[in-house]
Structures are given as C-alpha cells and as structure tokens.
Amino acid sequence: MPHVFDHGNALKFRIIYHITPEGIKVVELADKVEFEEVQQKTGASLINQQQYLQSA
Known part of the structure; x- marks a missing residue:
C-alpha cells in the first residue's frame, strides 16, 4: 500500500512512496518536484523508484 506525504511548509510537495526492505522508495512525485x-x-535516505527500475 503506498503512503502519501504532504509537506506543509512554504514549499509544498507531494510524494507517493513504499516502505520496502531496501528502504523508502519514492514512487511518484508531484509535477515540477525533483527527487533531489x-x-x-x-x-x-530515499530510493528513486525510476532509477531503481532502470538499474534492475
């Protein structure tokens, strides 16, 4: 089940992530939000799902 994190400070962003044995994998980012x-x-410490899939 994915988790959603809404960061409520001045810069707001939304991410969808999975908690896995390897760590926290970022599955989806809001438009104009960079993983970095x-x-x-x-x-x-996050795992970029897109890079993870490309390296598998």
Whole structure:
C-alpha cells in the first residue's frame, strides 16, 4: 500500500512512496518536484523508484 506525504511548509510537495526492505522508495512525485529536492528537504535516505527500475 503506498503512503502519501504532504509537506506543509512554504514549499509544498507531494510524494507517493513504499516502505520496502531496501528502504523508502519514492514512487511518484508531484509535477515540477525533483527527487533531489525531496531528498534534501526530508533529510531521509530515499530510493528513486525510476532509477531503481532502470538499474534492475
């Protein structure tokens, strides 16, 4: 089941992610939101699902 995170500070973004044995995989980002921005603002170690699928 995917989780949704709405960040409510001045810069608002929305991500959909899965908690997996490998870590937190970001599945979908809102328009105009970059993975690196989410990584920086959350401070969490995230896995970019798109890059993960390409490397598999």
